Amino acid sequence: MTQTWNDLRLDLAAALAEFLEPLEARAETARWFEEGLGRTPAWLAAHGTEAADDDARRRISAWVRRRRTGEPWAYILGWTTFAERRFTVGPGVLIPRPETELTLELALATGHGLGVTRACDIGTGSGILATSLALATRWRIDAVDLSPEALAIARDNARALGATVTFHQGDLLDLLPDPLELVVANLPYVDPADGLGLQVELRFEPALALFAEDRGLALSTRLLAEAFRREARACVLEIGAGQGAELMARAKGYGWRKAEVSRDLAGHDRVLVVQR
Numbered sequence: 001m002t003q004t005w006n007d008l009r010l011d012l013a014a015a016l017a018e019f020l021e022p023l024e025a026r027a028e029t030a031r032w033f034e035e036g037l038g039r040t041p042a043w044l045a046a047h048g049t050e051a052a053d054d055d056a057r058r059r060i061s062a063w064v065r066r067r068r069t070g071e072p073w074a075y076i077l078g079w080t081t082f083a084e085r086r087f088t089v090g091p092g093v094l095i096p097r098p099e100t101e102l103t104l105e106l107a108l109a110t111g112h113g114l115g116v117t118r119a120c121d122i123g124t125g126s127g128i129l130a131t132s133l134a135l136a137t138r139w140r141i142d143a144v145d146l147s148p149e150a151l152a153i154a155r156d157n158a159r160a161l162g163a164t165v166t167f168h169q170g171d172l173l174d175l176l177p178d179p180l181e182l183v184v185a186n187l188p189y190v191d192p193a194d195g196l197g198l199q200v201e202l203r204f205e206p207a208l209a210l211f212a213e214d215r216g217l218a219l220s221t222r223l224l225a226e227a228f229r230r231e232a233r234a235c236v237l238e239i240g241a242g243q244g245a246e247l248m249a250r251a252k253g254y255g256w257r258k259a260e261v262s263r264d265l266a267g268h269d270r271v272l273v274v275q276r
C-alpha cells in the first residue's frame, strides 16, 4: 500500500513516542518535517495525501535510529535557530537554548543604556551572542572560547551571517585588550554533582560547555571578579536556576554597585546584570 506524507508523519510521531514524551514527540515530528524535509504545515495541507518519496522515508529512518540513542535533533540536522537566524552546530558546541535570547536582549539594553562602543562574548560556543550583537549594533565585538572546535564553528557562523567578530582562543578575559566596556557571557553553570542525573541528550554535548566547579558558580564568579578588576562597565551573565542570590552577593563583594537578576519564562533565575 502506498505510504502518503500524512501516513509518514503519523508513523514518525509513533516512532518518536516510543522514546520521547508525547508532547515532545509531536513537536519534534513537526520540526523534522519542516527543518529536515522542508515540508511546512501549509505544504502538508496541500500535498499530505500524495505518496511520500523514498528518499524522505530513508532519511527519516536514519534520523530515528540516531535520535533513539539520545542524540539531539540539532546535531542530527547540523543547525538550529537562535534569534531568528540559522546557526551551524555540531558535537563540539553547546546547542543554543531559547533562554539565551533573554541574555541577548539584556546585553543590548545594557549596552545601549551605557552607550558602549565595544562588547565581548565570553564562552562564545557557536558564536550566537557575538554574532547577534555584531549584527544588531555598531559595537566592536570580541569573542572568546577555550575550545578550538567551538571557535571553528563560531567563526563559520559569523562569516556565513556577515558579522564582524574578532575571535580569541583563551581563558575568560585573559587575551582581551582594555578597555572592556560590556562583558557578556553564557559560561558553563551546571553543578558537576548533577551530572549523572542529566537528560540523555546532555551527554552528547561537551562537558566543557556544561559544568563548572563550586556548584556551577566557579566560572561566573571568576568572571565577575576579573571584569571588575579590569574596569569593565557592566556584565550580563547567563546563570543557572537558583544561582541569582548567591552570585549577586558575590558580585557586590567584588565591588559591583548595581546587581539585578532577571527570570526566564519558566520563572527561573536566568540573567545577572551588574554595573559599577
Ligand SMILES: C[S@@+](CC[C@H](N)C(=O)[O-])C[C@H]1O[C@@H](n2cnc3c(N)ncnc32)[C@H](O)[C@@H]1O
Pocket (backbone or CB within 6 Å): 093, 094, 095, 096, 097, 100, 122, 123, 124, 125, 126, 127, 128, 129, 144, 145, 146, 147, 150, 170, 171, 172, 185, 186, 187, 188, 189, 208, 209, 210, 219
Ligand atoms: C554554556 S556554553 C555557551 C555557548 C554559547 N555562548 C551559547 O550561549 O550557546 C559555554 C562555553 O564556554 C566555553 N568555556 C568554558 N570554560 C571557559 C573558559 N574558562 N574561558 C573561555 N571559555 C570557556 C565552553 O567551551 C563553551 O563553548
